[in-house]
Amino acid sequence: MTKAAACHNGLPSAYLQKLNRQKRAPYGFLGIFFLLSMVPFICRNDYYVHVMIAIFYTVIYTSTYRFILRTGQFHFGAHAFIGIGAYASVLLVTRAGWSFWAAMPAAGIIAAVCALIVGFPILRLKGIYFAIITWGLGDTLRFVYMRFKNPFGGALGIFSIPGPNPITIPGVGVIDFSQKSHYYILALALMMLTLYVLYRLERSRIGLVFGAIREGDQLARAIGINIMNYKVLAFAVCSGLAAMGGSFYAHYTYYISPQDFTVLLTIYLAIYTVVGGQDSYFGAIVGTVVLSLAGEIFAGYSHYQLIMYSTFMIVVLLFLPQGLVSFPRYIARLFVGNSANEVKGKGNESALT
Amino acid sequence: MSQLSLKGVSKYFGGLAAIQNLDFEVKEGEIRGLIGPNGAGKTTVFNVITGELSPNAGEILYAGRLLNGLKTHQVAKLGIVRTYQLVTLFSGYSALENILVGFHSESRFSLLDLILGGRRSRATDIAQLDKAMEILAFMGLSAFADAQAENLPHGLQRKLGVAIALAARAKVLLLDEPLTGMNPSEAQDMIETIRQIRKEYGTTIILVEHNLQAVMELCEKITVINFGQKIAEGEPGQIKRDEKVIEAYIGKNAHAT
Numbered sequence: 001m002t003k004a005a006a007c008h009n010g011l012p013s014a015y016l017q018k019l020n021r022q023k024r025a026p027y028g029f030l031g032i033f034f035l036l037s038m039v040p041f042i043c044r045n046d047y048y049v050h051v052m053i054a055i056f057y058t059v060i061y062t063s064t065y066r067f068i069l070r071t072g073q074f075h076f077g078a079h080a081f082i083g084i085g086a087y088a089s090v091l092l093v094t095r096a097g098w099s100f101w102a103a104m105p106a107a108g109i110i111a112a113v114c115a116l117i118v119g120f121p122i123l124r125l126k127g128i129y130f131a132i133i134t135w136g137l138g139d140t141l142r143f144v145y146m147r148f149k150n151p152f153g154g155a156l157g158i159f160s161i162p163g164p165n166p167i168t169i170p171g172v173g174v175i176d177f178s179q180k181s182h183y184y185i186l187a188l189a190l191m192m193l194t195l196y197v198l199y200r201l202e203r204s205r206i207g208l209v210f211g212a213i214r215e216g217d218q219l220a221r222a223i224g225i226n227i228m229n230y231k232v233l234a235f236a237v238c239s240g241l242a243a244m245g246g247s248f249y250a251h252y253t254y255y256i257s258p259q260d261f262t263v264l265l266t267i268y269l270a271i272y273t274v275v276g277g278q279d280s281y282f283g284a285i286v287g288t289v290v291l292s293l294a295g296e297i298f299a300g301y302s303h304y305q306l307i308m309y310s311t312f313m314i315v316v317l318l319f320l321p322q323g324l325v326s327f328p329r330y331i332a333r334l335f336v337g338n339s340a341n342e343v344k345g346k347g348n349e350s351a352l353t
Numbered sequence: 354m355s356q357l358s359l360k361g362v363s364k365y366f367g368g369l370a371a372i373q374n375l376d377f378e379v380k381e382g383e384i385r386g387l388i389g390p391n392g393a394g395k396t397t398v399f400n401v402i403t404g405e406l407s408p409n410a411g412e413i414l415y416a417g418r419l420l421n422g423l424k425t426h427q428v429a430k431l432g433i434v435r436t437y438q439l440v441t442l443f444s445g446y447s448a449l450e451n452i453l454v455g456f457h458s459e460s461r462f463s464l465l466d467l468i469l470g471g472r473r474s475r476a477t478d479i480a481q482l483d484k485a486m487e488i489l490a491f492m493g494l495s496a497f498a499d500a501q502a503e504n505l506p507h508g509l510q511r512k513l514g515v516a517i518a519l520a521a522r523a524k525v526l527l528l529d530e531p532l533t534g535m536n537p538s539e540a541q542d543m544i545e546t547i548r549q550i551r552k553e554y555g556t557t558i559i560l561v562e563h564n565l566q567a568v569m570e571l572c573e574k575i576t577v578i579n580f581g582q583k584i585a586e587g588e589p590g591q592i593k594r595d596e597k598v599i600e601a602y603i604g605k606n607a608h609a610t
Contacts, residue, residue: 014499212454215443223521224429
């Protein structure tokens with residue numbers, strides 16, 4: 001520790017600052033959790049609370065999706081693992097009589113193990129090949145759900161899924177999920193947990209290695225980094241977290257069917273990620289929030305909804321190839337003048353992948 | 354007792370023999386030069402040792418262990434780390450972060466601990482920071498710890514490349530033309546650094562280099578290859594006078610006249 005203290009006055013100031021920021025991060029996450037958790041008690045409109053809940057679980061999907069994308073794999077089967085999470089958790093509750101509180105993490109673990117098993121062979125594939133096989137995986141599962149009426153309920157899906165079991169939180173009272181606000185808190189907690197795990201995966205020592213693999217995989221190998229292990233790790237952890245989101249979704253809507261887990265879901269996640277800006281940790285969050293809200297706002301103009309939605313997307317990608325998160329920088333550039341090379345440098349990449 | 358040995362190693366690209374029946378042995382703590390005219394197969398030797406290419410014939414032994422068939426990252430884990438002809442760094446990272454990546458294998462992390470970011474994880478962070486600063490200081494790069502790797506001058510980038518290999522605990526360091534593109538004072542500095550690395554860490558060093566003067570100055574023993582075959586091996590003094598070597602570099606007629 002003494003030497004580290006010496007570093008304080010000495011040189012690696014930037015890195016030490018980073019470490020200190022990481023040390024404070026949990027408090028930041030907790031703070032945001034408490035701030036957001038007040039919303040349903042201030043705004044008692046069920047519709048708004050519902051929109052927020054939908055945004056929360058979608059942020060779980062999008063952020064985990066983005067992390068897999070960032071390991072260089074063009075993932076097209078997020079819906080497969082979200083579906084596994086939803087079906088596993090529902091079946092554990094309705095058939096095996098488990099409590100939701102055991103079934104949700106179990107669903108996450110089941111999906112992570114599935115990702116681990118398929119990950120080793122398929123993560124060797126790159127680009128379009130990986131996209132096709134993950135897409136195939138997701139749609140195969142969808143046909144399995146449709147074909148086997150017995151556990152999966154067939155094409156009609158599973159109805160009247162019970163909500164989470166009531167729990168008693170000391171000091172707060174009984175939470176029985178009779179109100180939207182209860183779901184809101186659960187979704188928020190799940191999202192913050194996911195975001196914290198992803199934050200650690202991205203900013204900690206292991207994040208340094210993930211970044212290094214992206215910066216130069218040849219050198220990474222030459223200094224002994226087993227790239228495959230890292231990719232499989234990211235794939236499994238992210239799929240598991242997304243599956244917990246899927247589990248929440250099932251017990252929130254009380255109804256799931258194979259139609260909930262089509263490739264369209266993954267395509268939406270890809271759009272949210274790219275529009276938000278995949279280079280940034282916040283990109284997936286911003287993309288999800290803005291586009292979900294845009295979808296809700298344009299929903300009033302039913303005939304024009306899709307046109308407005310697509311136009312918005314195209315405009316963003318044209319002017320902000322690094323996504324919505326680069327908007328402040330874009331504005332700054334308008335006023336300060338050209339530091340354009342920076343934006344040009346990375347723009348192509350984010351627009352393409 | 355040799356630490357690294359190649360026995361009858363051959364590598365063909367189609368009909369072309371990049372290396373043919375090559376034997377050579379390197380002792381622990383030795384600085385070995387590997388020279389030869391352009392296209393002689395020097396870099397291919399490195400690629401075959403590190404598992405980036407698999408040899409068509411022959412055995413590669415490291416401390417009595419067969420390396421054939423191992424993947425690059427496995428070879429690196431055993432302690433054979435290389436640098437590249439073209440500067441290869443994690444260019445978007447600061448110099449310090451480049452070194453920290455080199456430590457990746459040391460942090461035998463529990464994933465849970467890392468994700469929770471608890472006290473133990475933080476202690477490792479600080480310990481690694483100290484060690485990284487030591488390596489940077491050793492390489493004379495302390496002042497550039499926070500500088501982005503791609504913004505460093507060429508000579509320092511080369512040094513950083515070597516520093517990453519040190520962080521990855523290289524026991525055998527394969528340096529592919531470490532002096533390329535350096536001015537004489539940078540080159541002299543690098544030569545001194547290489548000597549220091551051997552002295553401080555006891556690292557075995559194999560050096561591919563076109564700057565023959567530097568090779569003669571630095572290496573105890575030199576292996577010369579041409580067209581993928583070994584044509585001479587010995588101390589610098591011997592190599593300088595070796596007829597086959599002179600022939601390979603200058604040509605037969607020139608020597609005759």
